[in-house]
Amino acid sequence: MRTETTACQQPAAFPGHAFQSRDPRLEPIAIKVLAGERLNFAEGLALYGSPDLLAVGWLANHVRERLHGDVTFFNVNRHINPTNVCVSNCPLCAFGRQKDDPSAYTMTLEEAWQRAASGYSDAVTEFHIVGGLNPDLTLEYYLELVRGLKARFPQVHVKAFTMVEVAFLARQAGLSVPETLLKMRAAGVDSMPGGGAEIFAPRVRSLICGHKIGGEEWLETARQAHKLGFKSNATMLYGHIENDEERVDHMLRLRALQDETGGFQAFIPLAFHPENTAFAHLPATTGLTDIRQVAVSRLVLDNFPHIKAYWQMLTPKIAQIALRFGADDLDGTVVEEKIYHDAGASTPQGMTRNELCRLIREAGRVPVERDTLYRPVTRTPNSFTVAV
Ligand code: V47
Numbered sequence: 001m002r003t004e005t006t007a008c009q010q011p012a013a014f015p016g017h018a019f020q021s022r023d024p025r026l027e028p029i030a031i032k033v034l035a036g037e038r039l040n041f042a043e044g045l046a047l048y049g050s051p052d053l054l055a056v057g058w059l060a061n062h063v064r065e066r067l068h069g070d071v072t073f074f075n076v077n078r079h080i081n082p083t084n085v086c087v088s089n090c091p092l093c094a095f096g097r098q099k100d101d102p103s104a105y106t107m108t109l110e111e112a113w114q115r116a117a118s119g120y121s122d123a124v125t126e127f128h129i130v131g132g133l134n135p136d137l138t139l140e141y142y143l144e145l146v147r148g149l150k151a152r153f154p155q156v157h158v159k160a161f162t163m164v165e166v167a168f169l170a171r172q173a174g175l176s177v178p179e180t181l182l183k184m185r186a187a188g189v190d191s192m193p194g195g196g197a198e199i200f201a202p203r204v205r206s207l208i209c210g211h212k213i214g215g216e217e218w219l220e221t222a223r224q225a226h227k228l229g230f231k232s233n234a235t236m237l238y239g240h241i242e243n244d245e246e247r248v249d250h251m252l253r254l255r256a257l258q259d260e261t262g263g264f265q266a267f268i269p270l271a272f273h274p275e276n277t278a279f280a281h282l283p284a285t286t287g288l289t290d291i292r293q294v295a296v297s298r299l300v301l302d303n304f305p306h307i308k309a310y311w312q313m314l315t316p317k318i319a320q321i322a323l324r325f326g327a328d329d330l331d332g333t334v335v336e337e338k339i340y341h342d343a344g345a346s347t348p349q350g351m352t353r354n355e356l357c358r359l360i361r362e363a364g365r366v367p368v369e370r371d372t373l374y375r376p377v378t379r380t381p382n383s384f385t386v387a388v
Contacts (some may be wrong), residue, residue, distance in 0.1 A: 019062070021055035029299075033059045036066075038302055044248035047296045053288060060295035060326030064307070068328045072365040073306065073374060074356045077126035077159075077332035080115055082107045082145060084338070086132030088164075090209035091278035092198065092240065094343035096132045106134060109141070113148050115336075123384055126332065126372045127153075129160035130195055130339075139173040139180065143187040150188035157190045157372040163221035163232075164196030167213045177224045185228070191372055192225055194233030194268055200253050201246040208240060208279075215250075219257055226263025231373060233308070234264050238293055239272040239285035247293075251300045258303045265374065266306035266329060269293045271313055275344025287318050291325050298326025306374065312337050312347050316359055323363040329370075330356055 019030050025046045032039060039047075047056050083106040086096030097104035107115065116127055127149060146158055161169070161184065170180035198208060200215025213221070225232055234254050238247055251267075258264045271285040271293075285293075298307045308329040309322035319330055335350040353369070360367040369377040376387045 017062075019055065019058055021050075021052045023050045023052040023055060026050055026052060026055050026059075030055075030059060033063060033299060039300055041248055041252060044251065044296065044300045045244055047299060048244040048247070048292065053292055053295075056292065056299070057295045057325040060298040061324055063298050063302070064326045064328055067305070070364070070366045071328065071368050072323055072360045072363070073329040073368055073370040074353075074360065075126055075332040075370050075372065075377075076124050076353055077128050077372075078116060078124045078335045079128045079130070079337055080112055081338045082112050082129065082131045082142075083134045083137060084132050084342075085134040085136070087135055088133050088209065088211045090212060092208040092237065092272065093339075094273070094276035095339045099134070099136065106137065109145055109148055112145055113152055116149055116153065118335075124153075124156055124333070124335075125377055125384065125386070126157045126159055128193055128332075128334075129158065130162055130193055131165070133165065133168045135172070139169045139175075139183065142169060143183060146184070146187040146189055158188050159191045159193050159372050160184070160189045162193055162196035163218045163225070164212055166192070166225070167217060167221050177221055178228060181225055181228050181230065185230070189230075191230055191265075192222075192232035194235040194264075194266070197235045197250070197254075198237045199242045199246050200250045201242070204240075204242045204246055208237075215253070219253060222263070223257060223261060226257075226261035231263055231265050233266045233268060234304075235268045235270050236297075237270045237272055239289060240274070240279055240282060247296075248300065251297065255301055255303055258301075262303075264304055266308045267297055267301050267304045268308040268310050268331075269297050270310065273313070273340055273343035273345055277343055287321075290314055290318050291321060294322040294327050295325045311351065311356075311359070312345065313340055315347055316351070316355075320359045320363050323360065323365050330360065332356070 029043050050056055084095055084097045085099045085104050085106055170177045197218055222232055236250050271290050274280050274282045294309055306329050307327045308331055309319040309327035310331045311319035312334055333350050337349055357367040371377055371386045378385050
């Protein structure tokens with residue numbers, strides 16, 4: 001990739017800004033981005049097609065610094081995956097198992113509560129709970145799981161159940177989605193993670209996760225959650241069989257819902273890990289694809305406050321670079337990760353608070369520990385407080 005200009009190709013000049021590019025397609029996009037205007041479908045596509053990745057990154061960084069300056073968020077969290085038994089059988093997934101598979105597991109409630117208490121010594125501020133669609137577990141199991149966590153760790157935020165799980169549990173219990181969400185709230189669920197969105201386009205969805213709820217139902221479930229006051233995240237799984245049009249379409253659908261509800265906090269582009277999946281023949285994404293995806297996300301999703309470079313999925317090194325290409329959040333300590341590691345991820349299972357701060361500082365950014373709702377966390381040796 002070369003960004004220098006030649007005598008016959010003058011860069012576009014932007015008074016008062018350091019932006020320049022030898023890709024003429026970026027010029028109208030840069031004018032809009034610098035003026036804080038919204039990009040359209042064709043402009044989203046042009047960002048994917050531009051050979052000048054550094055200029056795309058410059059623009060994304062400009063937006064990121066306009067929103068957050070040098071601040072980079074991270075949190076101290078723990079993932080809990082109560083079961084890997086899943087009826088969806090998604091070709092994209094290496095985590096789900098049939099219930100008679102020797103490596104299938106389902107935690108008892110006691111095991112899940114014990115798991116929550118184990119790991120790094122820094123007190124966690126968030127439990128991130130996601131699992132398979134296990135037909136033998138009732139809604140009551142999940143409600144009791146959350147009640148038990150709240151009883152044992154009342155100060156910890158419970159970010160639990162993707163829109164796919166919410167829709168599945170509602171169907172299982174014979175309840176509407178809002179009724180299910182209200183029961184979850186009463187049990188102690190505070191917000192929702194962004195998983196299960198994959199790619200909304202039906203062509204792709206039917207091939208990578210055909211038995212999961214469709215894109216429209218995912219969006220409708222998120223709409224219902226936001227209407228009830230829950231905050232949630234949103235993801236996009238890229239780097240498999242989708243094309244650039246389908247990626248832009250996915251983000252524009254999320255942007256439209258965000259205009260309506262304002263309930264999304266962070267967008268997390270998730271790089272597909274092919275190992276041990278039905279797509280094992282596909283190559284994994286490369287670093288430049290990952291970095292570009294972070295930058296395009298920041299530029300297209302102008303109404304999302306945060307773009308998360310999830311270090312577990314990107315690797316710590318790429319996630320650190322992403323902090324200069326539009327991302328303002330690295331996610332957290334995690335402690336134990338199963339979904340990517342079953343799909344061949346070679347990243348560590350977790351990172352300490354100090355390791356995350358070092359990555360952020362060495363990227364020239366300022367680490368800020370946040371809670372799930374992005375409120376700064378202050379620590380004293382044995383406790384933490386959240387600025388409200
Ligand atoms: O929905 C499954 C993805 C997601 C593979 O909200 C895979 O803060 C890559 O959503 N290769 C679950 N990805 C993880 C998730 C998440 C992670 C971190 C933070 C948050 C948040 C949410 O993992 C699934 C699916 O899109 N996934 N299999 C795979 N082989």
